Amino acid sequence: MLRAHMCVSVLCRLSDKFVLRWIDRKIGCVQPAVGQVRWKTCRPAPFLTAKPNRALIDEPITLEGRHLPPHSPITVRARMHNEDGDLWEAFSHYNTDGRGVVNLTRDESVGGSYVGCEPMGLFWALQPAPGEREGLRLRKKNVETPYSVQLSLLEGHIPVPSSHGSNKEQRQRGEQELAAVTVERWYMAPGVRRTEIRQNGVVGTLFLPPGPGPFPAMVDLWGMGGGLIEYRSALFASRGFASLSLAYFGHKDIPGPLNTINVGDAYFKTALQFLQDHPQVCGDRMGVMGLSFGVYLALRIATQIDFNPRCVIGVNGPIGSFNKFLDRDGMTESFEGNQTHWSYDEEGYVSFREVTTPNNIPPENKANVENLCCPLLYIVGEDDLSCAAIENADEIEKKIKDAGRSHLFTRLSYPGAGHLIEPPYTPNARASMWTTQPKQLITLWGGHLAPHAAAQEDAWKRTLEFMERHLRGKEDK
Template structure:
């Protein structure tokens, strides 16, 4: 996949050394694309520190660091070399990206949000320092939308749904499409994921269902018909294969995604659910209210039926989820589909050391605590930053592979 970006790979040395080089294979790439980095020209066994730096939407500086010893050829390949110290452990070619932390504040309570940019890009600088001297540097451009991807904001007053529609570049062949929505945080929280999906050729609509203009203030009495309206809107877009529309729901949104796949099987043809629930829960933050309605009647709490699902289901959970029992629920979803003799691919993906915040796409730094914008409450989501990073990378490849299989 090619990004039409120029001038993104630069080399700068505060004290030039013609023998030391820092090379990367993807100086301009989508945010979910790995970068392979190598340091060359060192002495055998020589110590080098590689740092990463970037700036978030609030102009706060983030950085990562890893110290290595060169191999017998005077090289360090970040894909295979384990740092002797730094912000991550073990060989990981993208460790300097996901392990970045803010200069100020608790990294467990912070998540990196890229700065707003008309070009849908942000920059990460990598530097190699030996004996206190910066000998090589690269500046990389990371993008959340490929050139040609179009964006359109939707409002309840004009479109009957609130969200953001991303479509692949004009002329892209028809592909499966994805309807995305988040959980109890409310708002429209999956725009970057939708932009990346469109960049891979899959039309995507990220919607909010409460806590946006024209929508309920809380997760209470949300009509399933609202999601069905969004799915029908998505099905009509150019480049969409209307026979393959998946719902992607996170946390509380997983309930809506599974209900849609079961209750509207001719419209929504499967689901991808992160940190899911296998049952309908009560409203939020008012625990005495119903969360969902259909036909004007409350959807009762209890196990979500899956006997009518007409497409694949991926249930993705972290084994260390502290918010709720998503690993057990993911297994229950898979077992229920087995029991219904569902003929479509379905799988529970459970990742060790990952918590409730294990999704969706990889390589952005994210903490393990969340302050809910609705309640203002700080919550420990469980897992570790490294565990979540591993889960994001592995599960995202599974999601893209599933979409490819439907194309």
């Protein structure tokens, strides 16, 4: 009797232990799922990794999802908000391999915002979500903060949201998020110093790399959008070059009407002298870069001012100005004053391409590029709808060649790329809002997502190599 009682007692204890172990295993299989708890199998939960998860904007990252169902459709989604709160997103469709793995560096997207093996496609394919404002362009205003991008794994192949209908309606598709990770994309590396410049009438922002220097330097000029754009200069400093982002138009700290250039050659000479005199800058190792109208200014600085840059880089810009400088140290006519060569597409979007055709630029308003004494890298987007970049490149090249200096000219030309060739892995805006008087218009920039992205990646690499060679004296390896 006692033996039987003991056997029953032992069996009860063993049974209790078995039940506890069974419960413990089941608890280990409980997984969070979009705000609730659900039961899953004991297979490890899906997870998504991004390496590195904190990087400069021009650095590629590796994305990989694991522990997914084998040979199954998966969507990888990117979402972020710009500094004004607008939602941007991109989608890519993949099929997992036999191990339940998807790797964006290796695998091909079969649909979504892009197709093919594009490791950084989720970044350069970002577009405003349905229901967001019209005419958006992604531009970083505060370079001391990153873009935060949320990357998610979703079950199935989720259709790319249509531009029609509200954003809220399209969020009710039953998307099942399996895993997520957030990455930070920076323009400023740790240790880069940013200083606002308001000195002797000069308006700009100086970026210095970490360390004591002195550093080779760039003067960074943008186009007729005006204001003070800092993100390219911040990235130059992150790559070891001091850079002065210089305002010259449409800025509250520059006196005069916002729709005219109220500075002349004296302003640029003062800015150059400031940079040359800076104790952390190599005054004899300076270059100039311009985008759009900034190209004309860069060429003018290099050929018509008492300044000898080591190199000039131009992106989709004209050889001259349709609106003349009233004098060398004065102002231009109003940019909106003469709309003779403006053209419009069927949607009413404006193109300034014909404004910059060399035949439409008065000869006296053209830079004297035949006097150029330093290497010039000219970058062309062949689908540029804002500037006649090909025609301007042809004229610049001919004048330099006729002067016996063809060795100074290098052209990079990219089919399918538009006007706004910027640092890599950033999305292109084929058209965006442009403020003119008395109303706002959407202007055409051109460019198709995939070829434009490829152009930005290659052009940025070649730009940094060009700067290394001519500002630091390093040859390509």
